[in-house]
Amino acid sequence: DAGITQSPRHKVTETGTPVTLRCHQTENHRYMYWYRQDPGHGLRLIHYSYGVKDTDKGEVSDGYSVSRSKTEDFLLTLESATSSQTSVYFCAMRQALRSDTQYFGPGTRLTVL
Amino acid sequence: AQSVSQHNHHVILSEAASLELGCNYSYGGTVNLFWYVQYPGQHLQLLLKYFSGDPLVKGIKGFEAEFIKSKFSFNLRKPSVQWSDTAEYFCAVNKEGDDKIIFGKGTRLHILP
Numbered sequence: 001d002a003g004i005t006q007s008p009r010h011k012v013t014e015t016g017t018p019v020t021l022r023c024h025q026t027e028n029h030r031y032m033y034w035y036r037q038d039p040g041h042g043l044r045l046i047h048y049s050y051g052v053k054d055t056d057k058g059e060v061s062d063g064y065s066v067s068r069s070k071t072e073d074f075l076l077t078l079e080s081a082t083s084s085q086t087s088v089y090f091c092a093m094r095q096a097l098r099s100d101t102q103y104f105g106p107g108t109r110l111t112v113l
Numbered sequence: 114a115q116s117v118s119q120h121n122h123h124v125i126l127s128e129a130a131s132l133e134l135g136c137n138y139s140y141g142g143t144v145n146l147f148w149y150v151q152y153p154g155q156h157l158q159l160l161l162k163y164f165s166g167d168p169l170v171k172g173i174k175g176f177e178a179e180f181i182k183s184k185f186s187f188n189l190r191k192p193s194v195q196w197s198d199t200a201e202y203f204c205a206v207n208k209e210g211d212d213k214i215i216f217g218k219g220t221r222l223h224i225l226p
Contacts, residue, residue: 031212040122042203042218043157050212058213090156094214101147102205102214104157 003027006091006105014113019078021108023091025071031094032074033102034058034066036087043090049074081112117206119217126194127225134189134220136204143209146187148178151201151219160202163187174198196226 004025013019023032031050035043035058045058047066055066063085065077078085091105120135138144148160161172168180178189187204204217 033214035216040218042119043216045213045215048212056212092157101159101162103159104149106156 004091004093004103004105006089006108008108009106010109012111012113013081015082016080019081019110019112021076021089021091021110023074023076023093023105025074025093027093027095027103028071029093029095029103030071031096032068033092033094034064034074034076035090035092036060036085037090037107038087046076046089078110081110083112086110086112117204117215117217119202119204119220121220122218123221123223125223125225128196129193132189132191132194132198132222134202134204134222136187136189136217137185138187138204138206139185140206140208141185145207145209146178146180147205147207147214148172148176148187148189149203149205149216151203153200157203160189194222194224196224198222199224 007022033048034046037043044060046064047058049055049068067075089108092102094100094102116139118137146163149157150160151157160176161170163170163180171177176191180187201219201221203219205214207214
């Protein structure tokens with residue numbers, strides 16, 4: 001959907017380096033999410049945000065941190081990238097909890113060598 | 114903890130065949146249910162969703178799903194598939210009022226022309 005973008009779309013980095021992925025939305029949605037997608041595992045939630053400066057952990061949060069200083073931006077940081085973090089990362093947004101849908105960004109393919 | 118099970122990891126069908134993809138969830142309370150589709154190289158898109166009301170839900174592209182509360186199931190169906198339905202399909206569940214949406218591991222559907 002045009003209302004949510006991710007940058008970069010592709011990144012190759014080396015083990016031990018910090019990496020930050022950006023998710024940007026123009027819909028003023030309250031909730032934002034970071035998932036990783038891996039073959040055989042589907043989508044797994046890393047972290048999510050329920051408002052500016054309000055974040056919480058998902059099921060696979062180890063090695064990742066997030067920040068949300070503005071409604072429109074949700075950053076995912078790998079403090080020290082490892083090869084196990086090679087994945088496709090999707091950001092999603094959701095306006096409200098009740099009767100609402102998640103809309104996904106185009107994804108970021110990250111390779112850690 | 115909530116979990117979502119998709120029974121078939123990989124399904125191969127010929128065009129015009131009927132499709133049913135299974136989805137079961139573990140949570141016993143009020144849930145919101147979703148099916149998403151991911152076409153090759155693209156991000157996830159919503160196919161259909163159930164929040165309340167008629168348990169038979171119709172979505173885009175001729176897909177439908179039936180919520181059977183007693184079986185904790187939300188199976189996806191299409192009477193006659195097309196080659197363009199080749200994609201990966203994800204079932205997802207959200208506990209009413211919860212911030213998180215939990216995804217199944219996905220079913221990869223391949224339609225033979």
